[in-house]
Amino acid sequence: MQLRAKRALVIGGGGGGIGRATTEAFGNEGAAVVVADLDPRRAEEAADAVRAAGGTAYPISGDVRSATDIEAMVAGAVEKLGGLDVLVTVVGGQVAFVPAVKLHEMADEDWDTIYEVNLRYVARAVRAALRVFLDQGTGGTIVSVGSVTGFMAAPEQAAYGVMKAGLLSLARTVAAEYARDGIRMNVAAAGAIATAVANATVDAEVVEEIPAGRFGRSEEVAGAVVYLASDAASYITGQQVVLDGGVSVRGPFG
Numbered sequence: 001m002q003l004r005a006k007r008a009l010v011i012g013g014g015g016g017g018i019g020r021a022t023t024e025a026f027g028n029e030g031a032a033v034v035v036a037d038l039d040p041r042r043a044e045e046a047a048d049a050v051r052a053a054g055g056t057a058y059p060i061s062g063d064v065r066s067a068t069d070i071e072a073m074v075a076g077a078v079e080k081l082g083g084l085d086v087l088v089t090v091v092g093g094q095v096a097f098v099p100a101v102k103l104h105e106m107a108d109e110d111w112d113t114i115y116e117v118n119l120r121y122v123a124r125a126v127r128a129a130l131r132v133f134l135d136q137g138t139g140g141t142i143v144s145v146g147s148v149t150g151f152m153a154a155p156e157q158a159a160y161g162v163m164k165a166g167l168l169s170l171a172r173t174v175a176a177e178y179a180r181d182g183i184r185m186n187v188a189a190a191g192a193i194a195t196a197v198a199n200a201t202v203d204a205e206v207v208e209e210i211p212a213g214r215f216g217r218s219e220e221v222a223g224a225v226v227y228l229a230s231d232a233a234s235y236i237t238g239q240q241v242v243l244d245g246g247v248s249v250r251g252p253f254g
């Protein structure tokens with residue numbers, strides 16, 4: 001029960017991968033959760049799963065590309081939960097939204113889409129959550145799901161890497177500006193996680209390059225998100241926890 005009595009909003013929490021695993025983990029750890037997703041059915045199913053396990057969850061639908069929807073998601077969570085202690089941002093990616101191409105072939109509108117669904121909405125949601133946290137005066141935690149592409153080159157996914165790098169920059173600024181208000185922000189940076197998108201786009205041979213010898217599981221990312229959101233991580237802020245089975249620390253020799 002690492003999140004007992006915490007009130008949490010998980011944006012993108014309805015998905016079959018990291019989002020759903022995070023929503024369920026939050027429910028299991030005692031948090032009351034508002035699960036927001038573009039697809040209302042996914043949000044409802046995730047909330048149902050939390051409730052079936054004895055937890056508290058409410059579905060809400062919204063599009064992170066809309067500034068109005070972001071405000072409504074945060075306001076809706078505050079209304080349903082009677083306040084907010086934790087914000088988790090999950091939505092992101094490149095190939096789920098636009099094609100993977102080399103930089104010289106990338107269209108402006110595709111770059112903008114990747115910005116909208118990976119970084120711009122996070123900045124908006126963080127801003128809205130900060131206002132709630134400061135108003136409540138009881139602190140708060142923010143965890144964003146990032147990627148190793150934020151600090152390792154990802155050929156054909158330049159925009160994605162840039163936006164994921166931006167999440168860490170945002171977390172560092174939140175750390176510096178709001179630590180004394182009891183507000184923390186961290187990033188859970190995932191490597192190759194066995195989700196529908198990764199299964200469809202990551203070659204099976206890649207597994208050979210992973211020191212762990214396998215893809216990660218969504219539940220393993222969710223575990224880190226729970227930890228970072230919990231009081232057990234009360235002195236950790238502005239950091240990135242990397243969940244990649246050792247990919248980013250393995251050199252090319254030996």
Ligand SMILES: NC(=O)c1ccc[n+]([C@@H]2O[C@H](COP(=O)([O-])OP(=O)(O)OC[C@H]3O[C@@H](n4cnc5c(N)ncnc54)[C@H](O)[C@@H]3O)[C@@H](O)[C@H]2O)c1
Binds near residue numbers: 014063193
């Ligand atoms: N899968 C991987 O291997 C991997 C690796 C590194 C990082 N990540 C990151 O993990 C996060 C989750 O990825 P995932 O593949 O597990 O996805 P997921 O299965 O958790 O699904 C994400 C959810 O976001 C929702 N969504 C999509 N567009 C939306 C919008 N405009 N507004 C609101 N909701 C929207 C989808 O409906 C879906 O339910 C992303 O930020 C991704 O970059 C994934």
